[in-house]
Amino acid sequence: MENNLLLKVEELNVEYLLTDYKVDAVKNVSFYVRKGECVALVGESGSGKSTVAMAIMGLLPPYAKISAKEILFDGKDILKADEKFMSEIRGRDVTVIFQDPISYLNPIISVGEQISEALKAHNPKISDKEAQAQAIELLKKVRIADPERVLKMYPFQLSGGMAQRVFIAMAISANPKLLIADEPTTALDLTIQAQILKLLNNLRKEYNLSIILITHDLSLTSYLADRIYVMYNGQIVEEDAAEGIFTNPVHPYTKMLITSSQAIYQGEVKKLKDKIASLTEKEENSKVGQRCNFLGKCKNSAQECEKEPPLIEYDGLKKVRCWKL
Amino acid sequence: MAISITLLSIIVFLGLTAGVLTDKEPLRTGYAPGLTEPSSQFPMGTDQLGRDIFSWTLYGIRTALFVGIVSTGLTVIISILIGLPAGYFGGKLDQLLMRVTDFFLSIPRFILIIFAVIIFGPTLTNIILILSIFSWPTIARIVRAEVLSIKEREYVQAAKVLGSGNLDIMFNEILPNVMPPVLVAAALQMSDAILVEAGLSFLGLGDPNTASWGRILAIARQAIYVGGWWTLLFPSLFITATVLSVNLLADGLNDLFNPKSVR
Amino acid sequence: MRQTIFSIQDLKKYYLVKTGLFKKAYIKAVDGVNFLIKEGETYCVVGESGSGKTTVTKMLLGLEQPTEGKIEFLGKDLTKILSNGGNAKDFRKNVQAVFQDPFSSLNPRKTVKDILEKPFKVHNAKIEMDTIERLLEEVGLIPPKEFLNRYSHQLSGGQRQRVCIARALALKPKVVILDEPTAALDVTIKAQILNLLIDLKEKYNLTYIIISHELPLLKSIADKISVMYAGKVVEEGPAERIFNEPKHPYTLGLLESIPPPDPKSAKTKTLPTLEGEPPSPVNPPKGCRFHPRCQYRFDLCDKIEPDRIEIGSEHYVLCHLFNRK
Numbered sequence: 001m002e003n004n005l006l007l008k009v010e011e012l013n014v015e016y017l018l019t020d021y022k023v024d025a026v027k028n029v030s031f032y033v034r035k036g037e038c039v040a041l042v043g044e045s046g047s048g049k050s051t052v053a054m055a056i057m058g059l060l061p062p063y064a065k066i067s068a069k070e071i072l073f074d075g076k077d078i079l080k081a082d083e084k085f086m087s088e089i090r091g092r093d094v095t096v097i098f099q100d101p102i103s104y105l106n107p108i109i110s111v112g113e114q115i116s117e118a119l120k121a122h123n124p125k126i127s128d129k130e131a132q133a134q135a136i137e138l139l140k141k142v143r144i145a146d147p148e149r150v151l152k153m154y155p156f157q158l159s160g161g162m163a164q165r166v167f168i169a170m171a172i173s174a175n176p177k178l179l180i181a182d183e184p185t186t187a188l189d190l191t192i193q194a195q196i197l198k199l200l201n202n203l204r205k206e207y208n209l210s211i212i213l214i215t216h217d218l219s220l221t222s223y224l225a226d227r228i229y230v231m232y233n234g235q236i237v238e239e240d241a242a243e244g245i246f247t248n249p250v251h252p253y254t255k256m257l258i259t260s261s262q263a264i265y266q267g268e269v270k271k272l273k274d275k276i277a278s279l280t281e282k283e284e285n286s287k288v289g290q291r292c293n294f295l296g297k298c299k300n301s302a303q304e305c306e307k308e309p310p311l312i313e314y315d316g317l318k319k320v321r322c323w324k325l
Numbered sequence: 326m327a328i329s330i331t332l333l334s335i336i337v338f339l340g341l342t343a344g345v346l347t348d349k350e351p352l353r354t355g356y357a358p359g360l361t362e363p364s365s366q367f368p369m370g371t372d373q374l375g376r377d378i379f380s381w382t383l384y385g386i387r388t389a390l391f392v393g394i395v396s397t398g399l400t401v402i403i404s405i406l407i408g409l410p411a412g413y414f415g416g417k418l419d420q421l422l423m424r425v426t427d428f429f430l431s432i433p434r435f436i437l438i439i440f441a442v443i444i445f446g447p448t449l450t451n452i453i454l455i456l457s458i459f460s461w462p463t464i465a466r467i468v469r470a471e472v473l474s475i476k477e478r479e480y481v482q483a484a485k486v487l488g489s490g491n492l493d494i495m496f497n498e499i500l501p502n503v504m505p506p507v508l509v510a511a512a513l514q515m516s517d518a519i520l521v522e523a524g525l526s527f528l529g530l531g532d533p534n535t536a537s538w539g540r541i542l543a544i545a546r547q548a549i550y551v552g553g554w555w556t557l558l559f560p561s562l563f564i565t566a567t568v569l570s571v572n573l574l575a576d577g578l579n580d581l582f583n584p585k586s587v588r
Numbered sequence: 589m590r591q592t593i594f595s596i597q598d599l600k601k602y603y604l605v606k607t608g609l610f611k612k613a614y615i616k617a618v619d620g621v622n623f624l625i626k627e628g629e630t631y632c633v634v635g636e637s638g639s640g641k642t643t644v645t646k647m648l649l650g651l652e653q654p655t656e657g658k659i660e661f662l663g664k665d666l667t668k669i670l671s672n673g674g675n676a677k678d679f680r681k682n683v684q685a686v687f688q689d690p691f692s693s694l695n696p697r698k699t700v701k702d703i704l705e706k707p708f709k710v711h712n713a714k715i716e717m718d719t720i721e722r723l724l725e726e727v728g729l730i731p732p733k734e735f736l737n738r739y740s741h742q743l744s745g746g747q748r749q750r751v752c753i754a755r756a757l758a759l760k761p762k763v764v765i766l767d768e769p770t771a772a773l774d775v776t777i778k779a780q781i782l783n784l785l786i787d788l789k790e791k792y793n794l795t796y797i798i799i800s801h802e803l804p805l806l807k808s809i810a811d812k813i814s815v816m817y818a819g820k821v822v823e824e825g826p827a828e829r830i831f832n833e834p835k836h837p838y839t840l841g842l843l844e845s846i847p848p849p850d851p852k853s854a855k856t857k858t859l860p861t862l863e864g865e866p867p868s869p870v871n872p873p874k875g876c877r878f879h880p881r882c883q884y885r886f887d888l889c890d891k892i893e894p895d896r897i898e899i900g901s902e903h904y905v906l907c908h909l910f911n912r913k
Binding site: 044045145159160161162189190191192193194195197198201216217218219220221222223225242243246247256257258259260261262263264265266267268269270272273 | 636637745774775776778779782783786801803804805807808809831841842844845846847848849850851852853854855859860861862863864865866
């Protein structure tokens with residue numbers, strides 16, 4: 001095993017067993033994260049990207065069935081670990097930040113107390129005073145200008161950007177190795193989004209933190225991500241270094257994403273009309289597993305697409321799930 | 326849900342077929358010389374005046390369900406007429422309607438119902454009307470709260486932008502979306518109405534011309550001392566079964582309307 | 589000379605809020621804005637949350653009453669049009685809206701057919717199945733018969749937004765007000781909806797008023813842009829000037845916060861950020877409202893409120909930097 005590997009997920013499958021049917025949310029997903037690396041999982045809503053993150057954290061609801069060849073975190077197999085071990089890792093070595101931090105903060109407890117609680121959870125010996133001092137330090141780390149005042153505030157008094165900073169402060173309170181950022185800026189305004197991205201970037205350098213960035217917005221990954229996994233319908237359809245994804249997309253879905261993002265960015269949506277018009281929406285209940293997931297939307301489909309394509313190495317650099325290479 | 330519907334259907338069936346299941350009239354005296362134990366002739370026995378408890382109990386289903394359904398229906402209509410405009414228009418109208426609601430909520434309901442029945446006379450129609458008039462505030466508050474949240478939804482804004490009138494928006498756009506929680510509350514209201522009617526009859530304030538479970542229980546109060554346990558047991562069983570099944574139905578409806586709570 | 593559709597002068601909207609048990613304060617949601625919207629134009633109002641842009645929309649649609657100032661529609665006072673004896677029906681027919689959240693903008697208990705018949709019913713117009721089916725085709729829901737009897741939860745996000753657009757177009761309006769029309773959609777769908785809007789506009793010579801926080805999106809469609817900040821329009825001008833020669837420091841910061849869909853250019857320039865957060869609308873800063881976050885501020889900025897200065901043809905800016913004659 002590579003020395004600087006932090007997380008390795010092999011053949012992860014997640015099924016949601018609902019009352020009268022089941023959903024294959026994640027199918028055969030394998031990926032890895034190195035120490036200090038930022039990896040992005042990109043996909044539209046329902047592509048299974050958040051489910052992957054929750055599976056790693058062991059936070060999926062009871063009706064989700066997880067199976068995998070292995071999930072190695074820092075050399076330990078967390079798939080076989082018991083709940084006690086998981087709850088030790090969770091919050092200390094692996095933390096997660098969400099899209100709507102306010103709803104994950106307790107509305108009737110002040111920010112200061114919540115941070116102190118997080119600190120005490122992993123270091124029960126520290127006194128209230130020390131916890132307070134550390135909380136102030138943490139808030140300074142996430143670039144909150146007047147930490148003393150913010151400590152006394154309650155979650156509803158925080159703006160979206162502030163709440164996300166507080167949440168990040170709690171997330172890094174135990175010096176984690178891996179931060180899972182699940183749509184961390186989706187609910188935020190442009191200028192605040194840029195601030196949070198900058199903050200994540202700085203923290204990553206300071207702590208040699210690994211980040212899994214989960215987002216539907218490909219352009220967000222351009223600042224942070226070293227490598228990108230593009231997900232579609234529960235599968236990884238393309239993986240490559242960030243630049244490879246942007247400059248040389250191969251899978252038709254990745255191409256669609258890149259075309260759309262660039263057309264919007266450059267204000268050329270009209271020019272690329274025909275290209276964009278071919279992008280149809282996700283079908284409901286498309287049959288996973290028997291044929292290519294993307295069939296029915298692909299202009300370039302052929303006979304063999306009736307069978308499910310494997311993730312094939314391409315060009316020696318990237319992997320793509322498509323027959324037509 | 327399945328249990329409650331089965332139980333409720335059995336009760337309704339017994340009530341509807343009461344005329345076939347027994348040839349005795351519910352309130353007629355003299356079928357037996359006095360208090361009689363359950364036998365093949367009187368499956369649930371008779372009371373001191375020789376009235377057949379079996380027939381009385383079965384016809385009692387009709388009374389209970391009639392009072393429950395009609396008074397609940399009226400209650401829901403009043404609640405909507407008060408809660409919908411209060412929530413939709415807000416402002417002064419809301420203030421006024423909600424203060425009236427608070428007033429009704431702050432008075433001891435059962436005592437007031439007793440007074441009203443004494444004043445207006447114990448007929449079934451009066452009991453139903455009085456029950457409805459004193460029961461709407463809770464549901465009206467539910468309606469108002471729902472309207473407050475739904476009127477901010479974008480499809481309501483869209484209807485306004487299309488030029489729909491207030492009545493159209495209130496009844497066609499908002500009301501259907503308010504109904505799920507109201508139906509749950511209405512089911513609970515129905516079981517409450519059945520209990521209140523039984524209570525009134527027990528106190529001798531029921532309609533003397535209808536068969537009501539409460540009145541059998543009032544008789545049981547004396548009969549029980551001379552060993553007439555059947556006068557207490559059978560009507561109590563039916564009250565409990567009816568109220569329980571209606572409450573379970575409310576629970577079931579709640580799960581149905583909030584599929585998120587499905588495990 | 590093109591006809592003026594909306595003329596808005598010195599529009600203000602204050603909300604009274606309780607800040608304590610006995611304390612009251614005004615939220616200055618919109619604090620003196622001017623717009624001139626001409627026929628056939630795509631007029632965009634850009635701003636972050638709390639900038640007042642949504643309040644402007646609501647006032648334009650007559651859903652909120654202005655505290656001060658005047659809105660004229662085709663030369664007539666909007667309050668008069670909407671009062672008894674005015675021609676409210678005619679205004680409603682001509683000014684339609686599409687809202688942000690495609691999940692909440694369709695009544696969950698109505699079918700697509702019900703929803704599209706509604707505008708005709710409200711305006712006592714004859715409903716023909718042909719018309720409704722043609723509307724669905726127009727917005728790209730093909731074949732229309734397949735969609736008529738569906739409820740909103742049986743549609744994808746993009747399809748819902750298409751139904752909303754169809755509903756807005758049913759009465760052949762002059763003006764369509766679009767409040768964050770693509771904010772809740774995936775990137776590929778965003779591009780498609782944008783294209784649809786461009787096509788429809790050309791076909792029916794519509795006037796669009798688009799309210800959005802997604803600045804990059806507007807590059808493809810906007811003719812004119814107003815940038816709002818804390819209840820004021822800080823810059824207004826032709827779209828190409830706003831994108832290519834932004835003058836106000838806030839516009840500049842906003843533009844720089846857009847992540848480019850290209851890791852090379854993203855990583856070479858350090859993440860540009862505007863520090864700080866927008867001010868509280870209850871208690872906006874003295875002088876220029878942007879001065880606490882502005883890197884170009886000088887002694888005048890925290891004392892005197894800047895005036896609207898014309899710095900080019902139809903290009904206005906609210907900033908002291910441009911007043912040093």
